[in-house]
Amino acid sequence: MKKIIFSICLVVSVLAMSGCADFLERESYGKDETWKTKEDVMQAVYGLYHFVSPYWSEEICGRGHMWLECASDNVLIGRDRASVDEIREFRMSPSNDNDVSRVWEVMYQNVAKANNIIKLVPDMSLDGAFKNQALGTALFFRGFSMLWMVPYYGDDTNGGIPIITEKTPTAEIDSPRPSHVLQNYDQIIADFREAGDKLPYFSELPADQIGLPHKAAAWAYAARAALYASAYDAKYYDIVIEMCDKVMGMTGADKRSLYIDSSDKSKSFANLWRKEQNHSSEYIFSLEGSNTNGARYHGVSFVNAGWGLYNTWGYFTPSLELYKAFEEGDTRRDATILAPGQHIQFMGRDILFGGYSPDGTVVSITNRTTAHVSAGMVLRKFMSPWETGSYSEVSSLRDKLWNSLNCCLMRYADVMLMKAEALIWTKGEGNGEAKELLNDIRERAGLPRNSQATKAQLQNERRCELAFEFQPSRFVDVIRWGLAPSLLTTPLHGVISKGQSGQIVTEEVEVYPARTYNPTYNKVFPIPERAFTGTENLTQNKGY
Numbered sequence: 001m002k003k004i005i006f007s008i009c010l011v012v013s014v015l016a017m018s019g020c021a022d023f024l025e026r027e028s029y030g031k032d033e034t035w036k037t038k039e040d041v042m043q044a045v046y047g048l049y050h051f052v053s054p055y056w057s058e059e060i061c062g063r064g065h066m067w068l069e070c071a072s073d074n075v076l077i078g079r080d081r082a083s084v085d086e087i088r089e090f091r092m093s094p095s096n097d098n099d100v101s102r103v104w105e106v107m108y109q110n111v112a113k114a115n116n117i118i119k120l121v122p123d124m125s126l127d128g129a130f131k132n133q134a135l136g137t138a139l140f141f142r143g144f145s146m147l148w149m150v151p152y153y154g155d156d157t158n159g160g161i162p163i164i165t166e167k168t169p170t171a172e173i174d175s176p177r178p179s180h181v182l183q184n185y186d187q188i189i190a191d192f193r194e195a196g197d198k199l200p201y202f203s204e205l206p207a208d209q210i211g212l213p214h215k216a217a218a219w220a221y222a223a224r225a226a227l228y229a230s231a232y233d234a235k236y237y238d239i240v241i242e243m244c245d246k247v248m249g250m251t252g253a254d255k256r257s258l259y260i261d262s263s264d265k266s267k268s269f270a271n272l273w274r275k276e277q278n279h280s281s282e283y284i285f286s287l288e289g290s291n292t293n294g295a296r297y298h299g300v301s302f303v304n305a306g307w308g309l310y311n312t313w314g315y316f317t318p319s320l321e322l323y324k325a326f327e328e329g330d331t332r333r334d335a336t337i338l339a340p341g342q343h344i345q346f347m348g349r350d351i352l353f354g355g356y357s358p359d360g361t362v363v364s365i366t367n368r369t370t371a372h373v374s375a376g377m378v379l380r381k382f383m384s385p386w387e388t389g390s391y392s393e394v395s396s397l398r399d400k401l402w403n404s405l406n407c408c409l410m411r412y413a414d415v416m417l418m419k420a421e422a423l424i425w426t427k428g429e430g431n432g433e434a435k436e437l438l439n440d441i442r443e444r445a446g447l448p449r450n451s452q453a454t455k456a457q458l459q460n461e462r463r464c465e466l467a468f469e470f471q472p473s474r475f476v477d478v479i480r481w482g483l484a485p486s487l488l489t490t491p492l493h494g495v496i497s498k499g500q501s502g503q504i505v506t507e508e509v510e511v512y513p514a515r516t517y518n519p520t521y522n523k524v525f526p527i528p529e530r531a532f533t534g535t536e537n538l539t540q541n542k543g544y
Helices: 002-018 038-052 065-071 082-088 099-123 128-153 182-198 215-229 236-248 265-272 304-308 320-325 331-336 412-427 432-444 455-466 474-480
Strands: 075-077 283-287 316-318 343-346 349-352 407-411 492-500 503-512
Touching: 038 099, 038 128, 065 075, 065 082, 065 099, 065 316, 065 474, 075 082, 099 128, 128 182, 128 215, 182 215, 182 236, 215 236, 215 283, 215 407, 215 412, 236 412, 265 331, 265 432, 283 412, 316 320, 320 455, 320 492, 331 455, 407 412, 412 432, 412 455, 432 455, 455 474
Parallel strands: none
Antiparallel strands: 075 316, 283 407, 343 349, 492 503
């Protein structure tokens, strides 16, 4: 499937680059009269992956969406960039020129592509099972594309963002925003529900379709949409539980579970992030890894320029606050964060981090020029493809960051955490089933099974388990839990390290001072300026 998606996405990228800038324009995929065969429809289906094509793999699935995470308390900005400072400091302007400005238009293009499939396929002379899969895939990606945007741009103050379906008349595409973001979440949940009805099980996908959505992916994403909606109405927690139960209740070849390394349980979490687990029982939905194309995110956060061994980019680094959130003995901490004095295998070399020189001696890293890049810790969670330096695992172009590890967007641990949260928030702290779910996650991390299933424990487990993963946003979590006024207004810290008497020593430093957070405006971001091309009714979020 990777080669098919790659070739189709190249074509789609060219079309996207040459097309109209109006995000509301809804063009068919190719020409309607060419949609006659199963192969024609499959090309349209694979075209739904254009957001991860080589053209967009940097702006959308590299740095793009993670820029907004810089406003959270998990992330320090690894490289000077004024427009990212705007995001972090809650003063982002609609004209902000970062990659995130492209997400809106690209995801609405995906909505348009999905709508074309949903509109045209039902009347085609194709077998029912194939039509259901095509329609289910289109419904999945319409919901997926909207869920990528809605939490960041819609709320109860400004309303939702435009809802465009296959039934929307052309004359009504430019319509006012929904009055409440729950209208978006209702549409997204409905899309994922219907997708779950139509899609095959993962075990039913042929080998050349591995990577396409399936029932468990649709149900898990419906749970995530309902989880975000529950911030506005607690009744959505019932949907979270319902959808999580669908995933957790699967049996046989489709049974989902936490990955446990049978040879060394203590390395289970670290080894989860290896290509051997790309299609394990824990990975529910991923973007397929490849050394020639695909998401570049895994190398985006690792040290800038990779000591001259490979051009990783160093954009997002962990805060000391995130590091300290892990309990002592939590194996997830060292699997997630590389701290000074630790070793990492990188491009066939053993690197002593904190610093490094070609002859292996410890050198100072305090000669870095800004507080941003002297944070002193980096993300190591996704770096397994770079261990050996083999170009069968990473791009031989040395700066494209394409790699063999799937970019996992939804996994079973997230489903467990979503259900545990719904149980705690609806049935009260100390709920027995929530305890067991959290204890299973804790046990995998090498921690005692002593969770009391409190709200604070759930919040911290979610933070530690999902840190820096591509879509379960810490920023969105903090906002929806109502913790932003306290957690997003305190200073953030890092460490600096230096060689001293043959040892690496560290010192805590304040990287960012306290911020001012306006709970009325800053729970969402400004809609990108480019989104207003071709529309008269779209309104900007208040305060921007």
